[in-house]
Amino acid sequence: MPPAPSGPRTPLPQPPPVGWPPGQPPTRPGTYPDGPAPRSRRGLFAALAAAPPSWRWSSSAAPTISAPEAPTTRRRPDASPRADSSPSEAASTTAPPSSEPASSTPTPTTEPEVRDPLRLGIGLQNQACSGKYLILLQISGDATNRGVLRKTATAVSGAHYLENAASCRSFRAYDTRTSDSIYTVYQGPYPTLAAACEQLHRTGVNWARIKLLEGDAGERELCMCDASADELPAIGAAGVDVESEVAVRWIQEVQWVLMLKGYLDRHSVHGNYGSEFVDALAAFQSDVGQSPSGVVEPRTWSTLQQTFCAP
Structure with a gap:
């Protein structure tokens, strides 16, 4: 702050009394040529009206008072609107939609479980009576000697095995000697006898034979x-x-x-x-x-x- 000026103060000029001739001082304080002093409010208004132009209030010199600006709230670019914010505020803080397509995470697919109760290394797929043909590669009705099935299963590609009792009724379900359930390693099924015969000659298993999946079918079909x-x-x-x-x-x-x-x-x-x-x-x-x-x-x-x- 600047220091206050030193020396005597110069009094500000005072306006002359209302109704007094300019340049003529009043005869005594409180007396006016035209009569008694006006009342305070009337005198104030009259004084203002009789004041020189330089002393009158100018609207051009009046300070302009503007409404205060509304305070703004700074928010981080990644901030989300408050739960108690207004809809307009929430809309203003919502990020614009991206033009790039959203990356979708692929749903993992689950492969069907392969049943292999005998642990032959191939799947158990029982076959119903469908009128199609199977190539029977190996048969075992002895629960203590399932190794013959495993040997054939690993030697022939595309092989499966079935449980006779759970497949087409033309299969013999149980061994008459051991009373054990019979399992069969096979290829197929094939839609026609010709297709099964064509594959039969490529199996490399001499004792392989063709079986028709019909209820009254015999033990084998002949090419x-x-x-x-x-x-x-x-x-x-x-x-x-x-x-x-x-x-x-x-x-x-x-x-x-x-x-x-x-x-x-x-x-x-x-x-x-x-x-x-x-x-x-x-x-x-x-x-x-x-x-x-x-x-x-x-x-x-x-x-x-x-x-x-x-x-």
């Missing part, structure tokens, strides 16, 4: 029923390798029909071309009026098809 007799190999003829994998499968089918007709027992259906098989085949040929050559030629194939495949 000869889906082939022409002229296209089938002449088993036993010169130049035919009876030990090849393809020949072994065809021999098994002939042996199966001969077993059903009573010329062989069940344990003789193994695919081996030996004297037992040749003798049984010759007896069959003789009984149907053919030359007992022991060779499965087209005429013999046709007779076997009529015996087994005819509806």
